Amino acid sequence: MEQAGERQDHPAGDGGADAVDRRHRNIPPGRRQILEVVGQKVIHGFLQNRHQTLMPLSVNLARLTGADGTALARFAAVVARSSGPTVVHDPIRAWLAAAGADAGILATFEATLRTPPPLDRALADLMGPETGLIGFILCLIAARETGPPGWAFADYVALHRGLPTTAVRAAERRYRV
Secondary structure, three states: HHHHHHHHOOOOOOOHHHHHHHOOOOOOHHHHHHHHHHHHHHHHHHHHOHHHHHHHOOOOOHHHHHHHHHHHHHHHHHHHOOOOOOOOHHHHHHHHHHOOOOOHHHHHHHHHHHHHOOOOHHOOOOOHHHHHHHHHHHHHHHHHHHHHHHHHHHHHHHHHHOOHHHHHHHHHHHHHH
């Protein structure tokens, strides 16, 4: 009878051996499974929120070093003068102040408005990726007043500085009204 019971529990062939093997298989440690699940959640969260993580919601000009702040103020003057003598000075000045520009950056902006440097020199001075992106944002703010020529100038600056497409799209969503 014992042999008959065993035959019923384990049918002849490969299927019976697999059933026994599944019951006695090694189960991977729970720590690895937990790390995999947490890793998937972190990646999913990053992809869902990538625009805020790749480009912050607000720009803080107080974090810039002296050279970067001066270069940005000079470029802001070039952007302000790109469409005429007084068309977009006030919006750019207001944005600089709201973004945390200190008195030195604002004074450099005002002084450079009188005699702006050539565009190629002003763009070359925007060395870091952060200053290039802020320069692009300045172009977007100026383009609100100037229209299609301003948007074309902003596109030129983004291409010239080699800004990533994701950063350009995120900046346009926030600053292109």
